[in-house]
Amino acid sequence: MASKIIFLGTGGDSFVVGKQIRSAGGIILKVDDLQFHIDPGPGALINAIQNHINLRENTAIFVSSNNINQCNDINAVIDTMTYSGMDKRGILVSNNTVVNGTEITKPYLTDIHKAYLERIIVLNSGQKLAIEDIEIDAVSTNNSFDSNTIGFKFYTPDFILGYTSCTAYSKELVKAYHGCDILILNVQNPGEEKAENNLNTIEAKKLIMKINPKLAILTYFGIRMIKADPLYEAREIQKTTGIQVLSAKDGMVISPSSYSAKSSQKRLNLFKVKEEIVEDNIKSREIKIEADIKKNKNEEDESIQVTEIEEDSKTQEEPELQGHKEEQTHLNLD
Incomplete structure (x- = not known):
């Protein structure tokens, strides 16, 4: 099965999401038979249906921050995945605040929905886990709203995907x-x-230039970004960096394998193989041409020899006959 990244929402503040200019349903990452739902904010259910995503197929939910736009629909998604706990299944991977809260913040995840899941994994920055053959790193952020906010780095067999979540700019993000x-x-x-707690276009451009991915995707747009036009901002970054940059839209689908180092190597190897085939064809064609030339030359030589023999036979025919007559005559005399 081909890998896919599907954006169920790209809104990033209460103005954009509240007026539903953009949704905030999160991101779906599909790799083979695995389906990860990243940051299921408001609109996760309706946008999943509109984009033909079956949330029952979720292998795991990843939540980066205890923020309404990152996890408002976490309980609804778990409820859908498990048929209200009748089919206990699925994994939740999240930061600590989403599950346990803090002294001043309640967790978005309810106790009843905790019981519906097969497993809950709380990650702090710097920690790792693996789900089948995909390794996930929890990346630190610079976020004052939820100090436990983490980004995610997914190591799949074919490509590496980074998701910054909500973070201010820092040099540590580059590494x-x-x-x-x-x-x-x-x-x-x-x-x-x-x-606050997020990037602007200039800061995103700095990160993209230093990290140098094959593809960068901008998402989580506030009302000012919507008015400025995210497409224009993405194009400006692309002009400066020379790296392909997209502004995400609700429902946008990306084929990540097209941007993987592994697939690039495959394409290069394929090109080399094709190149060798072409060279072999050229060589075999040259050999064939040389053989044809030799064959034609031999045929011409044979033709010339045959002609010479025929001419010789004509010129020698009468003397030979006379010789035979003389010989016969000589025999008769004896």
Whole structure:
């Protein structure tokens, strides 16, 4: 099964999500038979249906922050996955606040929905886990709203995907997301406009230039970014960096294998094989041409020899006959 990244929502503040200019249903990552639902915010259920995503097929839910736009629909998605607990299944991978809360913040995950899941894994920045053949790193963020907020780095067999979640700019992000084939960044504001706990276009451009992914995708847009036009901001980054940059839209589907280092190597190897085939064909054609030339030359030589023999036979025919007559005559005389 081909891998896919599907955006169920790209909204990033209460104005955009509240007016449903953009949804905030999260991101679906499909790799072979695995389906991961990342940050199921408001609109996760309706957008899953509209994009033909069966939430019953979720292998795991990943939640980066205890924020309404990251996890508002977490309980609804778990309820859908498990038929209200009748089919206890699925994994929740999240930061600590979503599951346990803090002294001043209640967790979004309810106790009843905790019991519906097969397993809950709380990750702190720097920790790792693996689900089948996919390894996931929890990446630190710079977020004052929820200090436990984490980003995710997915190592799949074919590509590496980075997701920054909500974070202000920091140099540590460059090292953390180094080697990503695809990088998804939450870019709330355009240009140099400061965005609390999030990136703006200029900061995103710095990260993209230093991390150097094959593809960068901007998402999580605030109302100022919507007014400025995310497509324009993405194009400006692409012009400066020379790296392909997309502005995500609700319902957008990406084929990540197209941007993987492994698939690029496959394409290069395929090209080399084709090149060798072409060279072999050229060589065999040259050999055939040389053989044809030799064959034609031999035929011409044989033709010339035959002609010469025929001419010789004509010129020698009468003397030979006379010789035979003389010989016969001589025999008769004896």
